[in-house]
Amino acid sequence: xxxxxxxxxxxxxxxxxxxxxxxxxxxxxxxxxxxxxxxxxxxxxxxxxxxxxxxxxxxxxxxxxxxxxxxxxxxxxxxxxxxxxxxxxxxxxxxxxxxxxxxxxxxxxxxxxxxxxxxxxxxxxxxxxxxxxxxxxxxxxxxxxxxxxxxxxxxxxxxxxxxxxxxxxxxxxxxxxxxxxxxxxxxxxxxxxxxxxxxxxxxxxxxxxxxxxxxxxxxxxxxxxxxxxxxxxxxxxxxxxxxxxxxxxxxxxxxxxxxxxxxxxxxxxxxxxxxxxxxxxxxxxxxxxxxxxxxxxxxxxxxxxxxxxxxxxxxxxxxxxxxxxxxxxxxxxxxxxxxxxxxxxxxxxxxxxxxxxxxxxxxxxxxxxxxxxxxxxxxxxxxxxxxxxxxxxxxxxxxxxxxxxxxxxxxxxxxxxxxxxxxxxxxxxxxxxxxxxxxxxxxxxxxxxxxxxxxxxxxxxxxxxxxxxxxxxxxxxxxxxxxxxxxxxxxxxxxxxxxxxxxxxxxxxxxxxxxxxxxxxxxxxxxxxxxxxxxxxxxxxxxxxxxxxxxxxxxxxxxxxxxxxxxxxxxxxxxxxxxxxxxxxxxxxxxxxxxxxxxxxxxxxxxxxxxxxxxxxxxxxxxxxxxxxxxxxxxxxxxxxxxxxxxxxxxxxxxxxxxxxxxxxxxxxxxxxxxxxxxxxxxxxxxx
Amino acid sequence: xxxxxxxxxxxxxxxxxxxxxxxxxxxxxxxxxxxxxxxxxxxxxxxxxxxxxxxxxxxxxxxxxxxxxxxxxxxxxxxxxxxxxxxxxxxxxxxxxxxxxxxxxxxxxxxxxxxxxxxxxxxxxxxxxxxxxxxxxxxxxxxxxxxxxxxxxxxxxxxxxxxxxxxxxxxxxxxxxxxxxxxxxxxxxxxxxxxxxxxxxxxxxxxxxxxxxxxxxxxxxxxxxxxxxxxxxxxxxxxxxxxxxxxxxxxxxxxxxxxxxxx
Numbered sequence: 027x028x029x030x031x032x033x034x035x036x037x038x039x040x041x042x043x044x045x046x047x048x049x050x051x052x053x054x055x056x057x058x059x060x061x062x063x064x065x066x067x068x069x070x071x072x073x074x075x076x077x078x079x080x081x082x083x084x085x086x087x088x089x090x091x092x093x094x095x096x097x098x099x100x101x102x103x104x105x106x107x108x109x110x111x112x113x114x115x116x117x118x119x120x121x122x123x124x125x126x127x128x129x130x131x132x133x134x135x136x137x138x139x140x141x142x143x144x145x146x147x148x149x150x151x152x153x154x155x156x157x158x159x160x161x162x163x164x165x166x167x168x169x170x171x172x173x174x175x176x177x178x179x180x181x182x183x184x185x186x187x188x189x190x191x192x193x194x195x196x197x198x199x200x201x202x203x204x205x206x207x208x209x210x211x212x213x214x215x216x217x218x219x220x221x222x223x224x225x226x227x228x229x230x231x232x233x234x235x236x237x238x239x240x241x242x243x244x245x246x247x248x249x250x251x252x253x254x255x256x257x258x259x260x261x262x263x264x265x266x267x268x269x270x271x272x273x274x275x276x277x278x279x280x281x282x283x284x285x286x287x288x289x290x291x292x293x294x295x296x297x298x299x300x301x302x303x304x305x306x307x308x309x310x311x312x313x314x315x316x317x318x319x320x321x322x323x324x325x326x327x328x329x330x331x332x333x334x335x336x337x338x339x340x341x342x343x344x345x346x347x348x349x350x351x352x353x354x355x356x357x358x359x360x361x362x363x364x365x366x367x368x369x370x371x372x373x374x375x376x377x378x379x380x381x382x383x384x385x386x387x388x389x390x391x392x393x394x395x396x397x398x399x400x401x402x403x404x405x406x407x408x409x410x411x412x413x414x415x416x417x418x419x420x421x422x423x424x425x426x427x428x429x430x431x432x433x434x435x436x437x438x439x440x441x442x443x444x445x446x447x448x449x450x451x452x453x454x455x456x457x458x459x460x461x462x463x464x465x466x467x468x469x470x471x472x473x474x475x476x477x478x479x480x481x482x483x484x485x486x487x488x489x490x491x492x493x494x495x496x497x498x499x500x501x502x503x504x505x506x507x508x509x510x511x512x513x514x515x516x517x518x519x520x521x522x523x524x525x526x527x528x529x530x531x532x533x534x535x536x537x538x539x540x541x542x543x544x545x546x547x548x549x550x551x552x553x554x555x556x557x558x559x560x561x562x563x564x565x566x567x568x569x570x571x572x573x574x575x576x577x578x579x580x581x582x583x584x585x586x587x588x589x590x591x592x593x594x595x596x597x598x599x600x601x602x603x604x605x606x607x608x609x610x611x612x613x614x615x616x617x618x619x620x621x622x623x624x625x626x627x628x629x630x631x632x633x634x635x636x637x638x639x640x641x642x643x644x645x646x647x648x649x650x651x652x653x654x655x656x657x658x659x660x661x662x663x664x665x666x667x668x669x670x671x672x673x674x675x676x677x678x679x680x681x682x683x684x685x686x687x688x689x690x691x692x693x694x695x696x697x698x699x700x701x702x703x704x705x706x707x708x709x710x711x712x713x714x
Numbered sequence: 715x716x717x718x719x720x721x722x723x724x725x726x727x728x729x730x731x732x733x734x735x736x737x738x739x740x741x742x743x744x745x746x747x748x749x750x751x752x753x754x755x756x757x758x759x760x761x762x763x764x765x766x767x768x769x770x771x772x773x774x775x776x777x778x779x780x781x782x783x784x785x786x787x788x789x790x791x792x793x794x795x796x797x798x799x800x801x802x803x804x805x806x807x808x809x810x811x812x813x814x815x816x817x818x819x820x821x822x823x824x825x826x827x828x829x830x831x832x833x834x835x836x837x838x839x840x841x842x843x844x845x846x847x848x849x850x851x852x853x854x855x856x857x858x859x860x861x862x863x864x865x866x867x868x869x870x871x872x873x874x875x876x877x878x879x880x881x882x883x884x885x886x887x888x889x890x891x892x893x894x895x896x897x898x899x900x901x902x903x904x905x906x907x908x909x910x911x912x913x914x915x916x917x918x919x920x921x922x923x924x925x926x927x928x929x930x931x932x933x934x935x936x937x938x939x940x941x942x943x944x945x946x947x948x949x950x951x952x953x954x955x956x957x958x959x960x961x962x963x964x965x966x967x968x969x970x971x972x973x974x975x976x977x
Contacts, residue, residue: 308909424792424901431902436729438905439747445729447745487959528905 030216031249034130034256044253048130048260055264061370062271068368069319069326075300076322078287085286088406093285098404102337105175108162109404112199115159116278122152122206123263130260153207153231160203160232167196177336184355188334191273198266203232205262208255211236216248272365274334274358281405284331287324288406292397293609294562296322296411298418298527307531314418314525317377318360318367321412328407329364332357338399338409343641344392348656351392353399353409359384380416387425390416392653394644395523396604401637410523417525430524433650438529441515441536442481443650452511454483454490455497462501465508467544473508475500476546476568480556481516482645482680488687489680495709496552496573502712503580507550513540519559519605520646534564541567550576552705554605554679555645561610572606574616574678577708581622587713590625598628599672601663601686602639603679613637616678616704623711631670640666642689645681660689664699678704715770715863715887717761718826719794720817720846721754723778723785724836738942750785753832755792757893759900760861761830762793768863770827771795775820777805777813786916791907792900797916804921807933810838814845815931819924821850827867829890833857843892853889859897 037044078085091097096113099106121137128135140148170178170192180187210227214237217224227234240248270278277284297304298313300322315321338353339345345352363384366375381387393413400408420426426434433443441448455464465471477500483493500507518533541549551557552573560570580586600620606612613636620628634640643659644651664686667675675686686701693699725732725741726749733742750758761772774789775798776782786797800816808816821829829847833856834840847854860872860880867887874894875881885891921928929935948954953969955962970976 308906313906421902421904422906424903424907426902428899431900432728434902434904435726435749439726439749440729445726445747447731449745526904528909532905 030220030222031213031245031252033133034253035133037253039253045131047257048127051130051260051264052127055267058268059264059271062268065368065370066271066276066330069364070323072319073321073323073326074319076296076324077300078324081290084290085288088288088290089282089286092288092404092406093282096404098402101402102335104169105335106404108166111158111162112166115155115162118152118155119159119203119206121148122156123202123259126206126209126256126259127263130256150228153210153228153233156203156207156233157231160200163196163200163203167193167200170196175336177340178334181352184352184359188274191275195266195269195275198262198269201262202259202266204236205255205259207232207236209252209259211240212248212252212255215240215243216245216252219243219245219248271330274332276330276361277333277405280327280331281333284327285406287327289400289408289411291562292611293558293605295414295522304531307528312419313422313527314420315412315415316379316381316419316423318363318380319377320419321360321415325408325412325415326360326364328412329357329361331405331407332361333405334358335404337402337404338407341398341402341638343394343396343398343643343659343662344653344655346640346662347659349392349653350386350389353393356385356389356409356412357407381420381423381425385416387420387427388654390420391427391430391524391651392655394604394641394648394659396641396644397608398604398638398641401608414523414525417523418527419525421525421527427651429650429652430647433647434521434524434526434529437481437516437518437521437533441533442485443516443647444481444485446485448512451479451484451514452509454479454493455509457490458494458497462498464497465506466511467508467546468511468513468540471508472545473506474547475505475507476541476544476549477507477509478517478541478549478551478553478556478560478570479509479514480551480553480680482649482684483553484514486680486684489683492552492680492683492703492705495703495705496550498709499573499577499586499705499712500550502714503576503585505550505576508544508546510540510544517553517556517559517563519555519563520648522559522563524647530563538564538566552678552680552703554603554610555681558605558609572610572612572615572678573705574606574612574619577619577704578615578622581619586708588623588708588711589713591623591711596627596673597671598626598674598676599631599667599670600628600635601631601642601667601675601677601682602636603677603682604639604641605645606678607639608637616676619704619708620676623707629670629672631666631672634666642677642679642682642685644685645679649681649684658685658689658692660685661693664689664693664695668693668695668699673699675699675701676704676707677701715764715768715828716773716824716826717764717770717828717830718773718775718798718821718824719754719758719761719789720829720831720842721758721774721776721785721789722751722832722835722838723748723776723782724751724838727836734943734945738944740943748781748784750788751832751835751838753834753893753895755789755832755900756895756897757830757832758789758792758794759898760893761828762901763898764828764861764863773798773824773826775800775817777801777808777816783916787908787911787914788903790911790914790916791903797914799916799918800924801918802920802928804926804928804932804934807936808931809936809938810841811845811937812931812935814842814849815935816921816924816926817842817846818849819926820919821846823919823924827887828869829888831890831892833892833894840892843890847890850888850890853885854891855883855885855889856892857894858891859894861891861897 035045096110099109125137210233214224227237270276336354342353395410436445437443465473479493483489515533515536518530522530548568549570557572600617640663641659642663683703690699725746730746735742765772772794773796774786774794776786777800783799790797831843844854855871857873858871859874862870864870869885871883873881955965
């Protein structure tokens with residue numbers, strides 16, 4: 027039987043076989059795409075190394091979860107669900123689009139494996155997928171144009187808005203969907219008109235609607251529409267392909283790779299240069315990221331993969347309090363610079379220092395390394411390592427604000443950022459109480475457990491109470507423990523994260539030696555920053571536990587019994603410290619410990635707790651940095667606690683306590699809101 | 715422009731608790747940590763910035779025992795090309811004039827267009843800069859918070875005067891300037907920077923190398939002799955609050971309220 031319409035591969039246009047055009051379009055499209063991609067890959071080949079080809083099973087798992095299952099998308103529900111529809115639509119329709127391209131050259135082509143009953147099912151599936159995507163695209167376009175969330179806004183300092191690009195891409199997707207449906211629908215309509223057995227359009231799909239609209243149209247116009255639909259699809263397909271690597275839709279191509287190569291560990295910091303051990307750092311000519319090519323190839327891939335969704339900045343505490351930092355623009359600015367530096371044609375932009383070029387010093391110092399951005403990013407872009415690398419570059423060039431130079435110099439000389447005397451590091455012990463013996467390991471006493479106190483808890487008048495409470499808890503739980511006293515130096519957690527790697531290395535070496543000399547079997551700390559440093563930044567130490575782990579275990583084994591408190595009428599809320607929660611996944615234990623106090627009422631800051639906890643303002647050296655900001659992060663946090671109906675904020679980090687106690691005063695909530703450390707809370711409720 | 719910056723190694727007042735020895739001969743030095751005098755650090759940064767603008771080189775000189783090398787190296791890590799260590803037991807116990815004589819001798823050994831000192835030292839008496847200028851018979855401007863290099867070896871220098879106003883003066887090189895803090899933002903020097911210059915040779919000059927007579931400097935040549943260090947007794951009307959920070963704060967608030975300072 028003669029086909030109802032002449033196929034694209036058989037058509038003749040103005041005496042020329044259309045097949046020639048349909049060979050030419052893919053050839054030109056693929057050629058242009060290959061050229062563009064080669065330009066995009068060029069900087070990656072000149073980038074700093076990073077071995078991301080290990081731990082393949084974990085990487086595949088990450089791809090299945092974060093990329094294929096779109097795990098992080100529903101955290102922003104509407105945008106997330108719409109994205110999932112479009113994402114799966116693309117996966118399904120990719121096969122159909124590929125088939126269509128070949129159909130212009132080979133009549134009746136089907137992709138291998140797409141014949142038979144699978145092909146029939148697929149044909150129905152792709153029609154519904156296409157329709158779902160079409161509906162989503164319409165919703166997305168209306169939302170973009172009329173109801174865009176605030177997080178899409180582009181501040182003036184960062185250039186023009188990205189809405190035109192977004193709408194153009196939505197238009198391209200809609201064009202692909204409609205032209206594909208029209209191609210099928212014209213053939214069905216022609217079959218009906220000619221009285222041939224027609225393929226059935228799945229009800230309520232785009233192709234079904236168009237087929238109905240075409241009822242009664244003559245074969246001539248249908249033939250024209252059929253070929254026009256095919257040509258439009260072919261042209262749009264290759265235009266879209268080449269357009270992707272030009273902007274934020276590059277993520278359509280790169281996200282799979284970006285997730286595969288994602289950072290698998292939490293809380294750690296990348297080495298100064300991958301492949302160079304700590305002992306050979308002195309051989310490096312330059313430290314950190316100063317120009318674009320100092321970034322690792324993975325960090326460049328991050329820039330390409332940013333979809334501009336704004337979730338990182340929406341959750342970024344620095345951005346929230348109007349510090350000059352928006353993680354989204356760390357990516358976008360670097361991506362735009364990469365495009366200018368490696369242009370598709372014309373002269374390349376000159377290499378220039380990134381600081382002062384696309385980033386400002388204050389922008390990079392504004393980050394507290396809380397990790398909220400990385401937790402949120404749907405395509406697993408990393409920021410903390412970039413901040414640290416940029417800071418390493420600034421430190422190497424001497425670009426360190428005076429407010430940070432003083433504490434750094436004090437740490438170098440005295441082992442603590444206040445420059446207090448080493449011999450006073452253990453002065454807090456005097457306040458631990460008579461019944462509690464704190465052994466002095468630096469004086470040759472032996473103990474099973476080392477309590478690593480760290481600087482702020484050792485020296486700050488207020489935070490010494492945490493040290494004393496911790497000591498009393500350890501005593502009550504029957505733990506055989508001691509401290510290093512003057513032999514302990516700052517853990518260097520923030521020293522490293524503020525880019526002073528060599529100072530960190532010397533602190534690490536000193537503490538490692540002192541801890542190893544003490545001969546302990548484990549380390550306990552009540553400071554999540556010290557906890558994270560000893561666990562992730564140090565090597566060769568005994569196991570490290572946070573005090574909440576010790577308490578939870580002691581309560582469970584009956585070594586500690588907690589009694590009801592006198593504050594029965596108060597409502598408590600737990601604030602997750604970044605370095606306990608997000609960076610170490612200790613969310614439940616501290617809560618379990620609080621809940622072990624009989625009769626204590628606890629609430630949650632719903633939507634801002636656990637892995638969405640809001641940073642208190644940052645620890646360590648961040649206490650000394652004087653940022654430009656409209657508000658303190660701590661104040662925002664205290665207001666969140668107030669909104670949750672809490673009277674007492676329980677935290678488990680001395681820096682959180684400093685920031686939150688200050689914030690309570692700044693917010694004018696003194697007397698109505700209080701902050702307490704987990705150790706203090708437990709200490710008050712121990713049955714002795 | 716060839717610039718010599720005089721720097722001093724001092725106990726860092728922010729990171730030490732200064733206590734006087736019982737016999738009044740000195741402060742207790744066992745637990746002290748030292749750093750470069752803050753004013754001098756600004757002077758070195760300014761010298762580096764001038765050289766960045768108009769060319770030349772920066773030399774950093776320090777008088778002291780061999781420990782002074784650490785501050786010279788630190789300033790070299792900032793970007794000073796050369797260091798000079800002026801060390802001789804004969805320099806010990808110098809008064810301000812003695813120190814100035816040693817520095818002036820070091821200036822004469824080189825070919826400098828400009829000598830910078832800090833306006834004062836943490837543990838000093840703010841006298842050396844002027845005396846160096848006098849001994850060299852060079853023009854001198856003190857408390858400088860701005861330097862512009864002009865044609866013909868002229869400098870336009872600024873000084874803050876009462877009420878936050880600025881005074882500008884012209885001064886012909888060679889000259890001596892004492893530098894006020896805040897003239898710039900001194901760059902950071904980390905351990906890595908210091909290690910990079912760890913093996914650079916720093917010439918050591920003794921009294922004889924500088925053509926100085928040992929009797930003219932040091933304790934022998936001092937015309938101002940230190941007599942005593944002591945903690946002054948609390949005077950009438952002075953009260954030192956004791957206790958924890960919270961207690962002190964509470965007492966202070968009470969006192970201020972009682973005396974009508976706050977309501």
